[in-house]
Amino acid sequence: MSAAARPLEGGRRLSLSWIGAVPFFLYVGVFLLLPTAIIVGGSLLTPGGTLSLANFDGIDKPYMFKAFASSIAISSVSAVVGAFVGALLAYAVVTGKPDGILRRSVMSAAGVLAQFGGVTLTFAFIATIGTVGFVYVFLQQHGIDIYPNGHVWLYDLPGLTLIYMYFQIPLMVLVFAPALDGIRPQWREATDSLGGGTWHYWRYIAGPLLFPSFLGCTLLLFANAFSAYATASALLTQGGVILPLQIQALLTSETGSSQPGYAKALALAMIVIVLVVMALYTLLQRRTAHWLR
Amino acid sequence: MTTDGRATPRAGVEVRLENLTRKYATTTALDRLTLTLAPGELVALLGPSGCGKTTALRLLAGLEQADSGHVVIAGKDVTNVPANRRNIGMVFQAYSLFPHMSARQNVEFGMQLQHVGAAERRERAREVLDLVGLGPHMDKFAHQLSGGQQQRVALARALAIKPKVLLLDEPLSALDAKVRARLRDEIRRVQLEVGITTLFVTHDQEEALAIADRVGVMQSGHLEQLGPPTEIYSRPATPFVAEFVGLTNRIKGDVRGGAVTVRGTRIPLVDPDVTDGPATALVRPEAVSLASNGEMEDGPLVGTVIAVAFLGAMSRVTVDLGDTIVLAQMATSAASDTPAGTKVRLALRPDPVLIQREEPAATAP
Ligand SMILES: Nc1ncnc2c1ncn2[C@@H]1O[C@H](COP(=O)(O)OP(=O)(O)OP(=O)(O)O)[C@@H](O)[C@H]1O
Ligand SMILES: [Mg+2]
Numbered sequence: 314m315s316a317a318a319r320p321l322e323g324g325r326r327l328s329l330s331w332i333g334a335v336p337f338f339l340y341v342g343v344f345l346l347l348p349t350a351i352i353v354g355g356s357l358l359t360p361g362g363t364l365s366l367a368n369f370d371g372i373d374k375p376y377m378f379k380a381f382a383s384s385i386a387i388s389s390v391s392a393v394v395g396a397f398v399g400a401l402l403a404y405a406v407v408t409g410k411p412d413g414i415l416r417r418s419v420m421s422a423a424g425v426l427a428q429f430g431g432v433t434l435t436f437a438f439i440a441t442i443g444t445v446g447f448v449y450v451f452l453q454q455h456g457i458d459i460y461p462n463g464h465v466w467l468y469d470l471p472g473l474t475l476i477y478m479y480f481q482i483p484l485m486v487l488v489f490a491p492a493l494d495g496i497r498p499q500w501r502e503a504t505d506s507l508g509g510g511t512w513h514y515w516r517y518i519a520g521p522l523l524f525p526s527f528l529g530c531t532l533l534l535f536a537n538a539f540s541a542y543a544t545a546s547a548l549l550t551q552g553g554v555i556l557p558l559q560i561q562a563l564l565t566s567e568t569g570s571s572q573p574g575y576a577k578a579l580a581l582a583m584i585v586i587v588l589v590v591m592a593l594y595t596l597l598q599r600r601t602a603h604w605l606r
Numbered sequence: 607m608t609t610d611g612r613a614t615p616r617a618g619v620e621v622r623l624e625n626l627t628r629k630y631a632t633t634t635a636l637d638r639l640t641l642t643l644a645p646g647e648l649v650a651l652l653g654p655s656g657c658g659k660t661t662a663l664r665l666l667a668g669l670e671q672a673d674s675g676h677v678v679i680a681g682k683d684v685t686n687v688p689a690n691r692r693n694i695g696m697v698f699q700a701y702s703l704f705p706h707m708s709a710r711q712n713v714e715f716g717m718q719l720q721h722v723g724a725a726e727r728r729e730r731a732r733e734v735l736d737l738v739g740l741g742p743h744m745d746k747f748a749h750q751l752s753g754g755q756q757q758r759v760a761l762a763r764a765l766a767i768k769p770k771v772l773l774l775d776e777p778l779s780a781l782d783a784k785v786r787a788r789l790r791d792e793i794r795r796v797q798l799e800v801g802i803t804t805l806f807v808t809h810d811q812e813e814a815l816a817i818a819d820r821v822g823v824m825q826s827g828h829l830e831q832l833g834p835p836t837e838i839y840s841r842p843a844t845p846f847v848a849e850f851v852g853l854t855n856r857i858k859g860d861v862r863g864g865a866v867t868v869r870g871t872r873i874p875l876v877d878p879d880v881t882d883g884p885a886t887a888l889v890r891p892e893a894v895s896l897a898s899n900g901e902m903e904d905g906p907l908v909g910t911v912i913a914v915a916f917l918g919a920m921s922r923v924t925v926d927l928g929d930t931i932v933l934a935q936m937a938t939s940a941a942s943d944t945p946a947g948t949k950v951r952l953a954l955r956p957d958p959v960l961i962q963r964e965e966p967a968a969t970a971p
Contacts (some may be wrong), residue, residue, distance in 0.1 A: 508690050508720060
């Protein structure tokens with residue numbers, strides 16, 4: 314009796330959970346899968362509807378190489394610097410009191426700041442260290458010129474990298490803190506009692522334990538910067554410097570010669586890069602999952 | 607050091623904790639704790655949560671600094687020697703194995719830090735892992751081992767560096783009861799085999815009594831009593847020890863001439879030098895026996911069985927005497943003819959007991 318009832322119950326539970334997940338799958342379908350399908354389709358089909366790689370023809374042009382290189386450069390630099398600074402900050406927070414005010418405030422601030430971007434963030438930077446920004450003016454008055462030789466790097470790739478740091482560092486704090494939390498104080502004390510010092514602990518214990526996660530988080534930061542669009546669009550007046558802007562330029566050409574197929578080909582290239590990076594991130598996270606529980 | 611030709615020399619050294627005091631913001635974790643461990647001896651520190659057991663162990667390990675007092679190992683004052691130069695083996699409560707290293711690598715790590723050659727390292731790792739019965743599992747990682755196996759590896763890791771002293775802080779408390787009892791005996795066997803001076807911290811009285819040469823019962827940062835398990839159990843020095851180690855009945859009585867009269871039975875006192883007057887006697891359940899045959903006229907020791915708890919070979923019978931409840935413990939065979947509801951007469955064995963006064967003498971603030 315009860316044995317017969319069990320599968321039925323299980324079936325009912327399954328169907329219920331299915332209903333609950335429908336909005337999620339709808340959301341993912343409409344806002345993630347559908348656009349991806351459009352991009353994949355659009356990039357691989359000619360306007361006539363035949364399968365072809367024609368859209369990828371222009372991808373080897375020198376200015377395209379440059380956009381790719383710039384995108385990868387600012388993403389790498391902002392990811393690596395953000396990862397180091399963020400990891401140090403996370404370490405300071407995690408090793409403090411577990412329920413301390415420092416930890417709680419830094420973590421919630423990081424949660425907000427990691428989402429920051431676009432016009433608001435760009436404006437904040439221009440208003441502080443732009444050529445009329447109050448910090449710039451203040452430093453100028455005290456004999457410090459942050460733009461030597463009149464080179465205003467803020468409106469260029471270095472500036473964009475700096476602004477990206479503003480959300481990269483908090484994101485690192487958010488994603489790396491759990492790994493640090495997984496480090497148990499016993500390991501430090503065990504190292505001590507076995508005759509090891511601080512160097513041995515970091516070299517043989519904490520370092521190897523944290524490195525895969527650190528690397529994974531850095532990749533996540535890379536993907537985050539690589540796919541960021543709004544901030545760059547607000548800061549850089551010159552179009553096409555990095556890939557997302559290049560795509561924008563191709564879609565909204567002022568001369569009326571927009572090339573949606575080509576834009577989709579570029580987007581697909583970006584998606585592939587992000588997918589590869591995220592796959593590596595997942596692999597690295599999984600590697601440490603049972604170490605740092 | 608000693609070359610007296612014995613096959614397995616007792617490697618143990620003497621360990622002295624002298625007047626150790628450690629204060630945290632508002633609490634005094636240790637209050638002038640003094641304790642000497644003889645070479646090769648296993649002392650168990652037993653006490654309720656927060657009494658300072660872990661603090662004592664950590665001060666000995668050098669993981670924590672004392673406010674005052676000294677730690678002396680093998681005649682050498684190591685109070686100011688950092689933990690990584692004390693050569694002390696430690697086993698933690700749980701999760702202390704390095705998770706990215708196999709059991710063997712964990713065990714070899716300490717020897718690596720001591721610059722022991724690779725070949726010798728391998729050999730000694732195998733030796734200690736065999737000693738704790740984990741030879742076949744030496745290439746497994748922590749997440750592939752059971753809790754008990756992990757603790758064995760932790761023990762092997764601690765012993766591999768040939769430490770002068772072995773410290774264990776509740777090493778069994780994360781394990782289930784059956785594994786706990788087996789591993790406890792295992793730890794004792796290994797400790798005797800290696801002959802290392804050992805401090806074992808626990809809040810489990812059964813564990814402490816079973817494993818130790820001597821048990822130190824702690825309360826609020828100091829030792830209440832230090833002695834062999836039998837003495838701690840049968841001759842508790844203070845009411846605290848009597849109540850913490852084993853169960854006790856608290857029965858009202860009257861002290862006169864070095865003995866206490868409890869419900870008509872005269873029982874000698876552990877400490878006869880107390881003033882006469884009313885007091886509470888602390889009577890072990892094993893000192894209470896019961897009879898149910900014959901006439902049951904009402905008397906001070908006649909009551910009704912209200913519960914029988916089966917504990918295996920022993921049983922515990924709860925008897926209601928009208929104005930108080932008394933526990934009696936006896937062989938299960940003896941308890942089987944007194945089910946709940948039976949009218950019984952209790953007898954109190956005249957083992958010396960401790961007493962407690964209703965109003966303890968006020969101590970200076
Ligand atoms: N780092 C610390 N900061 C503040 N107070 C502490 C700290 N460590 C211990 N204490 C306090 O010192 C007292 C003794 O602590 P300890 O850890 O030695 O107790 P314990 O006997 O090991 O208890 P348990 O059985 O719960 O492990 C407790 O009151 C505890 O709250
Ligand atoms: Mg403790």
